[in-house]
Amino acid sequence: MKIAIVDYGAGNLPSVERALRGLGAETERASEAAQVSEAAAIVLPGVGHFGAFVAGLRERNLTEALKAARQAGVPILGICLGLQAMFASSEEAPSDSGLAFFPEKVTALPTNVKSPHIGWNQVRRVRESRLLCGVPDDGYFYFAHSFAALGAARATVAACDHGVSFAAVIEEANLFGVQFHPEKSGETGALVLRNFLESL
Amino acid sequence: MPLARRIIPCLDVDAGRVVKGVEFAGLRDMGDPAELAARYNREGADELVVLDISASNQGRATFLDTIRRVAEQLNIPLTAGGGIRTMEEGRAVLLAGADKVTVNTAAVQRPELISELSQQFGAQAVVLSLDVKRANGSWEAYVRGGRQATGRDAAEWAAEAVERGAGEILLTSIDRDGTRSGFDCEATAKIARTVPVPVIASGGASTFEDFRAVFTDGCADAALAASIFHLETHSIAALKKFLAERGVPVRQSR
Numbered sequence: 001m002k003i004a005i006v007d008y009g010a011g012n013l014p015s016v017e018r019a020l021r022g023l024g025a026e027t028e029r030a031s032e033a034a035q036v037s038e039a040a041a042i043v044l045p046g047v048g049h050f051g052a053f054v055a056g057l058r059e060r061n062l063t064e065a066l067k068a069a070r071q072a073g074v075p076i077l078g079i080c081l082g083l084q085a086m087f088a089s090s091e092e093a094p095s096d097s098g099l100a101f102f103p104e105k106v107t108a109l110p111t112n113v114k115s116p117h118i119g120w121n122q123v124r125r126v127r128e129s130r131l132l133c134g135v136p137d138d139g140y141f142y143f144a145h146s147f148a149a150l151g152a153a154r155a156t157v158a159a160c161d162h163g164v165s166f167a168a169v170i171e172e173a174n175l176f177g178v179q180f181h182p183e184k185s186g187e188t189g190a191l192v193l194r195n196f197l198e199s200l
Numbered sequence: 201m202p203l204a205r206r207i208i209p210c211l212d213v214d215a216g217r218v219v220k221g222v223e224f225a226g227l228r229d230m231g232d233p234a235e236l237a238a239r240y241n242r243e244g245a246d247e248l249v250v251l252d253i254s255a256s257n258q259g260r261a262t263f264l265d266t267i268r269r270v271a272e273q274l275n276i277p278l279t280a281g282g283g284i285r286t287m288e289e290g291r292a293v294l295l296a297g298a299d300k301v302t303v304n305t306a307a308v309q310r311p312e313l314i315s316e317l318s319q320q321f322g323a324q325a326v327v328l329s330l331d332v333k334r335a336n337g338s339w340e341a342y343v344r345g346g347r348q349a350t351g352r353d354a355a356e357w358a359a360e361a362v363e364r365g366a367g368e369i370l371l372t373s374i375d376r377d378g379t380r381s382g383f384d385c386e387a388t389a390k391i392a393r394t395v396p397v398p399v400i401a402s403g404g405a406s407t408f409e410d411f412r413a414v415f416t417d418g419c420a421d422a423a424l425a426a427s428i429f430h431l432e433t434h435s436i437a438a439l440k441k442f443l444a445e446r447g448v449p450v451r452q453s454r
Contacts, residue, residue, distance in 0.1 A: 012294065012297070012299060014271065014297055015271065015274075015275075015297065015299075018272065019275065047299075047321065047322055047324070047325065048320065048321050048322040048325070049319070049320075049322055052320075111396070114396055114397055114398055114421070115396060115397070116323050116324040116367045116368075116397065116398075117203070118324055118367065118368060118397075118398050118421075119203045119204060119206055119246075119398065119421065119422070120203065120204040120206065120246055120451045121202075121203050121204070140204055140451040142276065142277055144277070144299070144324040144367075145324060146322075146323060146324065146367075162203070181277075183275065184274075184275065184276055184277045184299065185275070185276075186241075186275050186276060186453075187275075187453075189275065190275065
């Protein structure tokens with residue numbers, strides 16, 4: 001089964017590619033709507049600015065293709081900014097719309113803690129999680145972000161605390177998202193990607 | 201659930217090899233960057249920093265190739281830099297596989313470089329490399345590999361850089377670098393209390409106790425060292441065990 005890694009014109013795709021291939025997956029970079037439409041599973045990686053990200057998707061006609069894939073039940077995994085783009089909007093770019101798979105708004109981390117939230121942190125399960133299956137409770141993941149969806153978001157299955165409780169892992173039907181970088185989170189991160197591949 | 205304090209080995213790279221300066225006597229070869237990177241990735245490093253110490257035009261292509269080779273070995277974050285002058289050079293470093301790029305001299309000369317990189321790639325991808333030397337109870341920022349004073353107060357420059365979009369500070373104490381007399385905890389604490397972003401302490405690491413001190417007294421979010429790891433004076437696992445036993449939160453490999 002071929003996994004489409006969405007290429008929106010920026011972002012560090014090689015590391016995500018390498019991590020998935022290392023687990024035996026076949027990957028393809030998808031920068032055109034047709035590639036997204038034909039994919040058996042989709043990974044949406046992202047770094048940088050919310051506005052630039054959703055503009056990059058829009059310019060490549062990928063927004064509608066992703067929405068159609070979601071409706072068709074194709075598994076989609078959003079990573080970091082890719083998770084944030086699954087929400088309705090973000091304070092980082094208030095005039096831009098996200099994919100709106102989830103109704104909530106992405107907000108800035110509070111100012112009473114260091115931001116960006118950069119480094120290795122632990123997550124707290126709030127519901128049963130497919131992605132975290134077999135991951136020890138004290139496992140660490142690598143985060144690098146200044147915005148996040150609040151932990152109270154409907155699809156949150158695991159939260160992380162950094163000044164506020166935010167969504168570290170989201171899951172709902174065929175939708176998956178992680179605020180951390182599984183491809184940069186050592187063996188623990190590899191386990192999360194393996195769980196995604198095994199859910200296909 | 202506190203953020204783990206990070207242990208970061210640093211590879212100083214010249215012409216595709218990891219080197220270590222030896223007291224004006226030239227550079228000592230410490231090995232192949234990709235091989236060292238693979239070892240640190242395996243041994244539980246939390247991140248890796250690769251710095252181009254040649255920072256010459258002709259060396260740039262070689263350095264980008266080194267970043268690619270190193271990135272292939274890692275499933276942890278990679279920071280790279282050294283002599284980055286323009287947005288395009290920064291982009292090249294990130295596209296070669298680094299997650300973050302460091303800027304130093306060029307950012308002092310033209311602070312907009314930080315804003316440009318941050319707007320394009322996000323604050324989490326931009327690290328201000330800040331070399332400081334103690335002066336009259338404060339610290340002054342230096343550039344050109346620590347050889348040239350800027351006349352700027354280090355804390356004030358750090359604050360401006362963060363305001364412009366730097367997401368992290370890599371703070372090197374010139375007074376301590378290479379001395380093995382411990383991190384400059386005072387300078388680290390000063391900068392860490394001034395800016396709202398993580399601070400990586402560098403320069404002077406020798407003993408496990410030095411690391412404990414810079415995390416607890418220096419308020420560092422991460423600590424960087426080179427030769428003590430390259431020479432296998434210390435294993436990362438043993439260092440993390442030492443820190444964990446003293447209440448410093450670290451990510452321990454199992």
